[in-house]
Amino acid sequence: MEALILVVLCGLAWGSFLNVVIYRLPAGLNLAKPPSSCPSCQARIKPYDNFPVLSYLLLRGKCRHCGTPIPFSYVLVEVLTPAAFVGLYLHYSLSFFFFASCLFTTALIVLGFIDYRHKILPDRITFPGIALALVYSFFRRDLPLLQALLGAAVGAGFLLLIYGGYYLVRKKEGLGLGDVTMMVMVGAYLGWVKTLLTLILASFVGAFVGILIIAVKKKDLQYMLPFGTFLAPAAYVALVWGDRILAAYLSLFQ
Ligand SMILES: [Zn+2]
Structure with missing residues (x-):
């Protein structure tokens, strides 16, 4: 207590x-x-x-x-x-994982709120976050360096795919590269499975909020939502409840 x-x-x-x-x-x-x-x-x-x-x-x-x-x-x-x-x-x-996760969560909170207010995700937060996540991978058994790198690659890769796809279809940028850097940090800390979960959660909630804004405020689809603001809580949920969510999901197929 x-x-x-x-x-x-x-x-x-x-x-x-x-x-x-x-x-x-x-x-x-x-x-x-x-x-x-x-x-x-x-x-x-x-x-x-x-x-x-x-x-x-x-x-x-x-x-x-x-x-x-x-x-x-x-x-x-x-x-x-x-x-x-x-x-x-x-x-x-x-535990040690508690203190490391407090640091990770700190980065998420700062990034989420700065993206909401300024529509940027500063490298001064994401770069040290990536470095810490990689160094930390040497000390943890659940996510060794190779897994951390794989997570980072999956996080960045999926966003770059969306980024590229959006650019091809609409001929302009839908996401900033700051989102990609943020997902490198998230991927290096969470591993690829929970990184995918983060992306799915953030996309669903982001799409839901986006539709609400279009319906209520009558803004059109050009209205830009700060994706980092959705990625941050999604990454926290994946960190704390990711295992349970994945177990519940997999049990659907048994
Ligand atoms: Zn005053």
Whole structure:
């Protein structure tokens, strides 16, 4: 129980830091300085207004000084990070795989939210992620280096196929190469089977949301959805529940 509380508290603090990364990294700003301030009125955010989740609720989602609404995605990151860590803890307890998966999940959260806000997937996250996943493969038995490389190849290969197919049919780019790089990272960590699962889950949910947007907002098919935002939660689901989903799927054929 103590460990679970510790995981929640660390997740809350880490989520706060991830917000800083998500909002400063795409703008090329320093992650350490200056201290947090309101993007609208520049007022420094006091330590007592900087508690994860709690401050958002107490301030009713607005800046204390100028009343500008704080984006909902801030509090979403602060809630999702500890929740995702708890999910990992319940599956792996405090093992080496838990800590490695927290890092992997961190990359997913940052990528998912940056893609949502800026429609980019920065190499500064994906490249170190790929390097870490490959180094990590030397230390794990379930996914040795060759399997990690195969996963990376499958992740990138399938996206390049879709990318190429879309380009041939519509004569323009449907996905960014950032999605391909992100799937290299996901593939190197999850292996090829769960990488396929990630792609299938993300495509289904992405298509569903896309159809909803077209139906509700009357936007046409040109409207671009950030695919990384769907790949990130799909990869997390494949990481934590992938084995169960695959077992359930295979049992259909027995
Ligand atoms: Zn303000």
